[in-house]
Amino acid sequence: MLTLAPKKLALGFSLIELIIAIAIVGLVSAIAMPSYATWIKNSRVRTAAESIQSGLQIARAQAVKSNTLVEFKLDALLNSTWEINQCLSTDNCNTPLHKRAATEGSSTELIVTATPSASKRILFNNLGSVAANPIPFTQLDISLSGADRPLRVTLGVGGNTRLCDPKTTLAATDPRRC
Numbered sequence: 001m002l003t004l005a006p007k008k009l010a011l012g013f014s015l016i017e018l019i020i021a022i023a024i025v026g027l028v029s030a031i032a033m034p035s036y037a038t039w040i041k042n043s044r045v046r047t048a049a050e051s052i053q054s055g056l057q058i059a060r061a062q063a064v065k066s067n068t069l070v071e072f073k074l075d076a077l078l079n080s081t082w083e084i085n086q087c088l089s090t091d092n093c094n095t096p097l098h099k100r101a102a103t104e105g106s107s108t109e110l111i112v113t114a115t116p117s118a119s120k121r122i123l124f125n126n127l128g129s130v131a132a133n134p135i136p137f138t139q140l141d142i143s144l145s146g147a148d149r150p151l152r153v154t155l156g157v158g159g160n161t162r163l164c165d166p167k168t169t170l171a172a173t174d175p176r177r178c
Contacts, residue, residue: 041147048080048110049142049151051100053161056122059084060159062097063124069131070097074120080110080142090123090133113141128159141166152178 056072063070068086071093075081081101087093114120114137123131130136136155143150152166164178171177 038146038148041144042149044110045142045144045147045149045151048112049140049153049163051080051104052082052112052140052142053153053163055082055084055098055100056153056155056159056161058098059122060124060128060161062086063126064128067126069093069126070124072122072124074112074114074140080112087123090131093123109144111141111143111145113143115139115141122155124159130155130157130159154178 052074059070059072062084066086069088069090071085071087073083073085073093075083082099083096084098085093086095086097088095112120116135116137119134119137121134122136123134125131138155140153140155141150142153150166152164154162154164156162165176166178
């Protein structure tokens with residue numbers, strides 16, 4: 001009597017299955033890339049806004065701690081670059097305390113608009129309040145071309161800061177709204 005040997009099972013996958021898998025991965029990637037690019041830009045805006053807010057808080061705390069005037073200054077060209085200096089007078093702020101470059105986590109392409117636009121410089125007095133001279137900004141709008149989530153850092157007279165979303169599409173009761 002003749003006995004047949006059992007058939008071996010084929011392991012792996014065929015060339016057609018590989019091509020289909022690559023096509024699916026390519027299609028999903030093509031659909032996801034624009035959203036991913038926007039998400040990255042929104043993250044850069046948030047990083048810069050949080051950094052500026054943190055810098056303002058550090059400057060205020062340093063003014064109270066050292067019982068002197070402290071300056072927070074945004075760079076005019078590299079919008080998310082800031083520095084904190086200790087002041088001998090309102091015009092003499094030469095002792096550097098902290099500095100943050102635009103290359104430290106955010107983008108040099110950011111647009112930071114101060115309101116009022118007279119200055120991107122704030123002086124905090126020894127009580128942590130904003131000094132009136134020079135005329136301080138009350139808000140900074142941070143945006144980036146291609147990002148859909150601009151953010152705003154507001155500064156109160158008492159020196160308190162707040163990070164909020166300036167979009168008017170948010171509900172009036174939403175705590176993120178400015």
